[in-house]
Amino acid sequence: MEQTIEQTKEYFYIALRNIRTRRLRSSLTVLGIVIGVFLIISLLSLSEGLKTTINQQLQAMGGEMVIVMPGGEEDILTSMMFGGAKLEKQDIEAIKKAKGVDKVLGYSYTGTIARYKDESKQIAMCGYDPWKEGLDILSIFQGWSLAEGRWPSKQNQILIGQYIANEIFSKKIKAGSEMVIKGKKFEVAGILNSLGSRQDDSMVYMDMKIYQDLTGEKRGTAAYAIVKLEQGADENAVKTEIEASLEKTRKRRAGTDVADFSVITSEKMGELVGTILGIIQIVIIGFASIAILVGGIGITNSMFTSVRERTKEIGIMKAIGAKNSAILSIFLIEAGIVGIFGGVGGLLLGSILAKAIDYYSQINPTFYFTTTISPWMIIFALIFSFSIGCLAGFFPARAAAKLKPVEALRRYE
């Protein structure tokens, strides 16, 4: 096919003209692809966002730590996102007894409304048990530090994250100011430096006792336990110890509805998240592929109609010297353009949705989600939709190219 660039340009132009004259039909065809690409883009950006969110969490958790949470390992993600069963007092005692465990920090959190000055906002609050000792551990091992103010020392004092202090309320919160949570007044003793994840920076931190007073949860329980290991202890060895110890208390409490527990090392957590996200992405891609396939069939169908409608034009072009390859190019380009339009449309819609989610999560810190649209996703969507278009257009285009000039010319319109 010694087709020059200039000729290709011309065919491109003719294809564009053809699309323009069939505006309505073309845009309906485009819609099929738009929906497919929109699905892919929005779902991928969401799952990318999920990955970023979880990875930030993992990083904040740091090494040398093990987390114990209720629920089997299979549903870690659900219990992380939606909460679930709780660790009972005995469970926490059992964890403490396990070999290699240095400190156990109970941890619970929930969304609530907080008032600052005359403004009420949705925030997340979180309790640590034990509180004083917990703060030491967190500052030494997790790198917590104060941007402003002091560490809390009195019952009604709390800590707040960077994001709460600076972004959520229209007025910036200074250390020492008063904040009302669930009708109780608190003093903001200190403001933390950024903890590395938006979720952590959007929290109000307090003594577990106060937390449980506010929420009415049972004393001694916790949603998770953060376990600090003894110096030099092996993550996996301690994990086994904790599991054995928990198993014992569970047996003693047999008959009551004791939930499963998962002991998760940071390594395991990373793996799990990876697998689960992988599955989610495969499912997403599966659905989106079906959508794209349907869109592709739409293009094929529309292109066949287009070829039928323009049989006479094809005959004319052949009569005046168009090679088969020229006709093939024109129709392939036409299908490709329809595909690309679909890709761009889907990309736009997907980005709008992603931005909307970002925006929503900005005003609702408890709904924490960032979406990611990476350049490769954009490139992928465009190349992909163009190829789908060409692929879908191939058979109609070949049918057009194979038409015999006389027969094509004789065709009645």
Added chain:
Amino acid sequence: MEKPIIKLENVWKTYKLGKVDLNAIKGIDLEVFPGSFVTIMGASGSGKSTLLNIIGCLDTPTKGKVFLKNKDISMLSENQLSQLRGKTIGFIFQEFNLLPNLNALENVMLPMVFQGVPLEERKKRAKQLLISMHLGERIFHQPAELSGGERQRVAAARAFANNPELVIADEPTGNLDSTTGKKIMEVLTNFHKERGKTIIVVTHDPNIASYTEEIINIKDGEIIANHKQADKVLWNKQ
């Protein structure tokens, strides 16, 4: 003697209509020499269009050979044939057959696109052609915005675009009134006279035929009379 630009040897065209075979062309031998101006005449259904399509290499004969510039076209690939046809033959159709999505200029430029003529050259030639057809004001009009006569002149400009050696016209005036038809015939005659190109026209109209130098009369798929315009008097007396 000069080599014919197009030569038909015992050409048959048979259409299969169910069980019946319809011979639209029955063993035609024909030579058309460079620089001639030929009319094909005959009653409706006599096979003129079929013959012309074969001459124009738009169609292939069921039997027999067609030589375009001494090349047996059955030996050419489809692509080679398109290329040769685009370069050597210009077409004018009864129903104009302009591409509706392209404006006059683009329609005239299109055959040159297929021959790989560079853009500037293409534009220049197309403009000149349209201006010479008195269509200078209509260059950017879509076919739908042109009258029948104007469309046919655009089509003629398109047929001349690659400066073909042979122009083929199937009833080019069939959809036009006699005045506009006359204009088209003048355009064809000029092209023939000024550039010495070969022209083959199918027509019913004896007035149109009078422009030409040679008349091929065809009946039921066979040539019944092939006479130079010298015999015109005789022809008119019939």
